[in-house]
Amino acid sequence: MFDSLKIAFSMYSAIPVPGTAWEEKPMRYAMCWFPLIGAAEGAVLYLTHFALRRIGAGEIVAAAAGTAVPLLVTGGIHLDGYLDTSDALHSWENAERKLKILKDPHVGAFAVIRCAWYMILYLGAMAAVMTAGPNAVLMMGGVYVLERALSGSSVVLFPKAKQDGLAVTFSRSSADRAVTAASAFWAMAAMVWIVFWGKQTGAILGAGCLFSYGLYYRTAMKEFHGMTGDLAGWFLQRCELTGAWIIALAAMLKI
Structure with a gap:
C-alpha cells in the first residue's frame, strides 16, 4: 500500500517521493490515495495563509500565493488536462476528432484564452x-x-472514451471495489470537513461540487462518448474554481 501511495504522489503531484516501480499490484490501489494529495495541498495553503497573516501581507499578495499553491503542489498536471479539453470542446468537431485534439501536444488558441x-x-x-x-x-x-475523490471515482465508474491513455492504464490496473470504496470514504470525509468549518456555506459548497461532477459526466458522455485523463483534469479544475467562488461569494455576502 505504501508503494501505491508513492505512485499516486509521483504521478499527480510535484512533491518529491522515493522512487518505486510502477508494477501492477501497487498500481491497483494508487487511486485510493489520490485525495491525500488534496489534503497535502490544503495543508500547504493553510500554512501559507498563516504565514502571510503573521507578516501582514496584503490582499494581492495573499491572492497570488493562494493561486500559486495548487500549481506548485501538482506541477500543473490537471491544468494541462483542462487546457487540452478546452481546445477540444471549442473545436465543435465530432467526438472522434475531439479525442484526436486531446492527444495533440500543440497548444491551441482556445487553450490560451481559457x-x-x-x-x-x-x-x-x-x-x-x-x-x-x-x-x-x-x-x-x-x-x-x-x-x-470524485475525479478518482470517475476513473473506475465512467465509460472510457478510448482504449489507451493514463485513465485507461489506471482503470485496467485498479481494484475497482477498493477504489470506489476509498473514493466514497474520502468524499464523505471531505463533506463532513467542509460542513463542519462552513456550516450553511459548507453545505452549499458540497452541493456545488457534486453538481460539477454531474456536469462532468454529461460533458464526457455527450462530447467524447466517455471519459479520459484530460477530462478528469478538466473536471478537477472546474470543480476547484466553482468551490473557490462559492467560498468567496459567501465571504463577500457574509453568509
Missing part, C-alpha cells in the same frame, strides 16, 4: 478566500480532497 480566463477568475476568488479567515481556507482544503 487559461487566461481561468487564472483571472481563480485569482479573484482566492483574494476573497485568503482574506476571509482560517475557516474559508480550511473549506478550500476540503474542496481539494473532495474534487480528487
Whole structure:
C-alpha cells in the first residue's frame, strides 16, 4: 500500500517521493490515495495563509500565493488536462476528432484564452478566500480532497472514451471495489470537513461540487462518448474554481 501511495504522489503531484516501480499490484490501489494529495495541498495553503497573516501581507499578495499553491503542489498536471479539453470542446468537431485534439501536444488558441480566463477568475476568488479567515481556507482544503475523490471515482465508474491513455492504464490496473470504496470514504470525509468549518456555506459548497461532477459526466458522455485523463483534469479544475467562488461569494455576502 505504501508503494501505491508513492505512485499516486509521483504521478499527480510535484512533491518529491522515493522512487518505486510502477508494477501492477501497487498500481491497483494508487487511486485510493489520490485525495491525500488534496489534503497535502490544503495543508500547504493553510500554512501559507498563516504565514502571510503573521507578516501582514496584503490582499494581492495573499491572492497570488493562494493561486500559486495548487500549481506548485501538482506541477500543473490537471491544468494541462483542462487546457487540452478546452481546445477540444471549442473545436465543435465530432467526438472522434475531439479525442484526436486531446492527444495533440500543440497548444491551441482556445487553450490560451481559457487559461487566461481561468487564472483571472481563480485569482479573484482566492483574494476573497485568503482574506476571509482560517475557516474559508480550511473549506478550500476540503474542496481539494473532495474534487480528487470524485475525479478518482470517475476513473473506475465512467465509460472510457478510448482504449489507451493514463485513465485507461489506471482503470485496467485498479481494484475497482477498493477504489470506489476509498473514493466514497474520502468524499464523505471531505463533506463532513467542509460542513463542519462552513456550516450553511459548507453545505452549499458540497452541493456545488457534486453538481460539477454531474456536469462532468454529461460533458464526457455527450462530447467524447466517455471519459479520459484530460477530462478528469478538466473536471478537477472546474470543480476547484466553482468551490473557490462559492467560498468567496459567501465571504463577500457574509453568509
